[in-house]
Amino acid sequence: EVQLVQSGAEVKKPGESLKISCKGSGYTFTIYWVAWVRQMPGKGLEWMGIIYPDDSETIYSPSFQGRVTISADKSISTAYLQWSSLQVSDTAIYYCATAGATANDAFDVWGQGTMVSVSS
Amino acid sequence: DIQMTQSPSTLSASVGDRVIITCRASQSISSWLAWYQQKPGKAPKLLIYKASTLESGVPSRFSGSGFGTEFTLTISGLQPDDLATYYCQQYERIPGTFGQGTKVEIK
Numbered sequence: 484e485v486q487l488v489q490s491g492a493e494v495k496k497p498g499e500s501l502k503i504s505c506k507g508s509g510y511t512f513t514i515y516w517v518a519w520v521r522q523m524p525g526k527g528l529e530w531m532g533i534i535y536p537d538d539s540e541t542i543y544s545p546s547f548q549g550r551v552t553i554s555a556d557k558s559i560s561t562a563y564l565q566w567s568s569l570q571v572s573d574t575a576i577y578y579c580a581t582a583g584a585t586a587n588d589a590f591d592v593w594g595q596g597t598m599v600s601v602s603s
Numbered sequence: 604d605i606q607m608t609q610s611p612s613t614l615s616a617s618v619g620d621r622v623i624i625t626c627r628a629s630q631s632i633s634s635w636l637a638w639y640q641q642k643p644g645k646a647p648k649l650l651i652y653k654a655s656t657l658e659s660g661v662p663s664r665f666s667g668s669g670f671g672t673e674f675t676l677t678i679s680g681l682q683p684d685d686l687a688t689y690y691c692q693q694y695e696r697i698p699g700t701f702g703q704g705t706k707v708e709i710k
Binding site: 518520527528529530533542544545546578580582586587588589590591593594595596 | 604635637639641646647648649652653658690692694695696697698699700701702703704
């Protein structure tokens, strides 16, 4: 079974750093793009960025460029989303999802989501 | 970015009704459109890709159509399990923008 399993919920203070993870299983992790999607409380879905795990080629949405870093460790089939300095406005659920063999593709498998709460 | 606009934002329908959700793109996206279902407290689930291709395992009461800038998702015979918010997404261009969502309520 193809699965993406994300790390658990986080509670942080403004200015702190954070790295959340997304581990793939049941398929060849390196050859399918992995995307990150944000959902702020009570709001819709936002495409943040996408990474090709085999060579770590990464494409960011202009809205998130410079605010987050996406990375991957193909040796452990895991993608990451990280912040160097969190803001209250980063409070959201973050999903990872697999696209296909190209970055322009629908997201066919989703992780369960990681809730990130940022508050002073 | 390509803008995606869904209508309506909310709809209420009875079990067995035919439900139609519309999604409009700000420029042509050919058939590069997906529909997702998100139930309360759950991750989104892919229903349809390439505008009209049903994802494996998705009930046949769901169907999609459209090309260019106008697309529809139809639920033929609404079921109680269909209570959810539905999102369209274009993937013709990066970033793959989503519509704002349509919340489907059961009367």
